[in-house]
Amino acid sequence: MITLHHLNNSRSQRILWLLEELGLEYNIEFYERDPKTILAPDSLKRVHPLGKSPIITDKQTSITLAESGAIIEYLIDTYGEQFKAPKEQHWNNVYWLHFAEGSLMPPMVMRLVFTKMKQSPMPFFIKPIARMLADKVLSMFIDPNNKRNLEYVESHLSQNKYFCGDQVTAADFQMSFPLEASVARGMIREDNYPHTYEYVKRFQARDAYKRGLEKGGEYDYA
Template identity: 45%
Template sequence: MLTVHHLNNSRSQRVLWLLEELGAPYEIRSYQRDAKTMLAPPELRAIHPLGKSPVVTEDGLTLAETGAIVEWIVDRYGQGRLAPPPGSAERVRWSYWLHYAEGSAMPPLLLKLVFGRLPAGAPSLLRPVVNMIAARAQASFIDPNLKTHFDYWESELGKSEWFAGPRFSAADVMMSFPVEAAADRGGALNGRSRLAAFLEKIHARPAYQRALERGGPYAYA
């Protein structure tokens, strides 16, 4: 059976949600972040050398990277669901958003998280300097970059109800984590009604709720 190696408050919540949308059988092996560092526990390295989540295993296969996992699950269990037909214009857009979610959307959000935490981790004597550097980096580079992405998402959701077209798809599952993280730490919903509506719609989906029940508390829900 497919096993999802699930880390709390992580990208792996999307994998549980996708499987619930497809009604595919799976089991969960849960891991908890270190309370101080917020990093994944070393036990995950026994599953995959990078020690990250999500990772899925099935019949000798070990697969990491959320986008690759989502594509594999849709191919294996989708039976044509949650993906536009191959060769269609929607399929190209679907593939774009599937890869954009981690390739372009998440790096500036990660920078926002890291630079936001830098001052607290610095020695007390250096904290004012680190705080100044972190604030300057956010104001001059990170925040403008994030605004560009957030405005782009808002604009694209004005072209169709969902990211890849008129129908909900795995592309929306992939984009859920960047949008949720952006709403939590980047103020993405301020003045962006389409993004707010997107979150409301995905959070109301029965499969999303079932994934929460199985996966446990999730800070971004």
């Protein structure tokens, strides 16, 4: 039996969607973020030393695995023949699978951190300096990188229904989180990235995705 260690409002939603697509029997262990720090509870460190979600354990193969990309590869490799990319799409699938956490997520997380920094409480005489520094990093580095990444995704999705053509593959599960989070935050809209926006609506309309959403509880990005 597979157990998914699931944190509210997290990348773990990707795995729920995949588990539902695979039609596997599984348990969910729920973990709640600390409302102040938004960090995961320490109990997650008992499952894996880094204490980040998602993590799966699979009794059948005695494996405990973290990193959503690795989990997606494991599940598809072990149980999901139907989601394996066709041979000619293999490297395309590998590329987008890595792009999600390797290139797309970092400047998105930085945007969140620097935007939060501007709003956090601090002595009044530091506020203008902190704000100026944050704005400079945002405008010089973070925003241009996010824009370039999203334009690249948009151009790919203007020609492809899913990341590897007509078929859902590992790349789609992995790309779903940063893209739907960007829709929820207003970075991706119908008027600026129409194909990416449509793509997000397309996978969110799948029955398995909806079932995963129902089972996972609190998730602000759908």
